Amino acid sequence: MTLQTELKPRTEVHDRWTMCSSSTGAVEDHSTLFHAGRWVSYPSLLKPVGGLQMVHSFEHIPVLRDEVVALFAAVPDGVVIDATVGGGGHAAALLAAYPGLRVIGLDRDPAALEAAAVRLAPFGERVDLVHAPFSGLADVTMEPLSGVLFDLGVSSPQIDWGERGFSFRSDAPIDMRFDPSTGTTAGQLANELPEAALTALFRENGEGRLSSRIARAVVAARPLTSTVQLADAVAAAVPAALRRRGHPATRVFQALRIAVNDELGQLETALPVALDRLAVGGRCAVISYHSGEDRLTKAIFARATTGGCTCPPQLPCVCGAVARHQLVFRGSRRPAAAEIAGNRRAQSARLRAIVRTAVD
Numbered sequence: 161m162t163l164q165t166e167l168k169p170r171t172e173v174h175d176r177w178t179m180c181s182s183s184t185g186a187v188e189d190h191s192t193l194f195h196a197g198r199w200v201s202y203p204s205l206l207k208p209v210g211g212l213q214m215v216h217s218f219e220h221i222p223v224l225r226d227e228v229v230a231l232f233a234a235v236p237d238g239v240v241i242d243a244t245v246g247g248g249g250h251a252a253a254l255l256a257a258y259p260g261l262r263v264i265g266l267d268r269d270p271a272a273l274e275a276a277a278v279r280l281a282p283f284g285e286r287v288d289l290v291h292a293p294f295s296g297l298a299d300v301t302m303e304p305l306s307g308v309l310f311d312l313g314v315s316s317p318q319i320d321w322g323e324r325g326f327s328f329r330s331d332a333p334i335d336m337r338f339d340p341s342t343g344t345t346a347g348q349l350a351n352e353l354p355e356a357a358l359t360a361l362f363r364e365n366g367e368g369r370l371s372s373r374i375a376r377a378v379v380a381a382r383p384l385t386s387t388v389q390l391a392d393a394v395a396a397a398v399p400a401a402l403r404r405r406g407h408p409a410t411r412v413f414q415a416l417r418i419a420v421n422d423e424l425g426q427l428e429t430a431l432p433v434a435l436d437r438l439a440v441g442g443r444c445a446v447i448s449y450h451s452g453e454d455r456l457t458k459a460i461f462a463r464a465t466t467g468g469c470t471c472p473p474q475l476p477c478v479c480g481a482v483a484r485h486q487l488v489f490r491g492s493r494r495p496a497a498a499e500i501a502g503n504r505r506a507q508s509a510r511l512r513a514i515v516r517t518a519v520d
Contacts, residue, residue, distance in 0.1 A: 161280060161287045221316065222249030223506045224495055228309060228445055229253050231488065231513050232261070236441050238306035239264060243294035243430060246315050248276035254309075255283045261307075262286045264300050268293050268339040268421075269318065293339075295429040297437075304439035312427065313449035314338075314417060316505055326417060328391035328409050334384060336417040346416040350390055355379045365415035365452070373397050374412060387413075414450065424452055431460045435485060438516035443488065445513045454492065454510045461487065461514050484520070488513035 222228075228250055232240065237260030242251045245265030254261055263286065267273050273289050280287045290300055294310065314326055318338070322330025325346065334347030353361070358375035367374060377397035384390050394409040418424060434444050448454040467481030492510040500507045 221503045223509045224511050229257050235306040239303050240307040242309050244311045245276045246272050248279035264288045266290050266292050295426045298433045305437045306442050308434040308444045310446045312453050328387045331386050331388040336420050338421050346420045350384050361415050366411050435464050443515045448510050449508045484518040485514050
């Protein structure tokens with residue numbers, strides 16, 4: 161297994177990996193990971209967050225795991241990019257099922273990469289892990305790809321670790337960055353964006369006619385220093401009669417998280433590149449968790465399956481578009497009731513898949 165910091169040469173490792181025993185919680189100075197038939201020590205990518213070292217167990221249940229494994233049964237041997245490797249659950253399942261596959265796992269979250277390194281260590285040289293956003297997938301290999309998997313959104317460990325600021329269930333700094341070592345925090349957005357910009361952001365994430373009212377309340381509550389303070393400001397702005405099922409701040413937190421991590425922009429950049437890099441017979445699967453992600457995925461897949469044809473659908477194509485992909489199945493698939501019962505966070509998941517059918 162090789163570990164890379166953000167798209168640096170594979171021989172350069174500049175940060176220290178710090179491991180936490182899930183049973184004892186003890187922090188060790190380094191981890192030993194299997195690489196090229198020997199055990200070697202790697203520096204950690206893990207940075208302190210708000211003065212706290214992230215030492216939690218990153219135990220994440222991969223959503224739609226069996227469906228993903230089945231989707232990749234028909235792909236040719238070669239490289240699969242797990243563009244959001246997380247704790248390595250999907251990657252481990254694919255590697256165990258298909259000996260002819262190798263996995264390059266990308267993630268912005270150092271804690272996720274730490275967990276993936278441990279979980280995928282038994283697969284040795286069949287795994288490379290890269291500290292990078294998935295928009296950088298074109299730079300990690302020049303090989304035609306057997307597959308690409310995007311498991312979008314936020315993971316359960318990220319939500320559950322209160323100090324990361326993804327959830328209003330813990331009182332913590334309003335952070336929400338997947339990579340806590342760089343970029344603007346959600347707290348900065350909540351405190352610095354003009355009211356009109358906050359209104360637009362909340363509206364885009366489903367708040368509708370309440371967007372302006374919520375934005376005004378957020379601005380009035382400044383300076384906001386904690387997740388609970390932000391959640392209370394939002395809750396006070398939503399009339400009890402209009403509160404949807406669940407906490408009224410849920411979509412506001414989602415909107416800030418999506419903006420902080422440029423999640424839709426990342427997907428819009430990375431997904432067309434992934435489709436273009438597929439080998440014939442290669443497949444791309446996307447698991448999305450909110451309507452914005454799913455709409456964007458559907459639109460990009462539609463362009464790929466028509467070749468970008470602009471002709472009226474009822475007439476023969478005369479624009480010269482050539483389709484090089486086709487859908488594996490129409491529409492999207494959802495987790496079965498049994499999976500949702502065992503993992504309630506799977507209930508909003510939607511799976512779409514596409515296959516490369518022709519070369520350029």
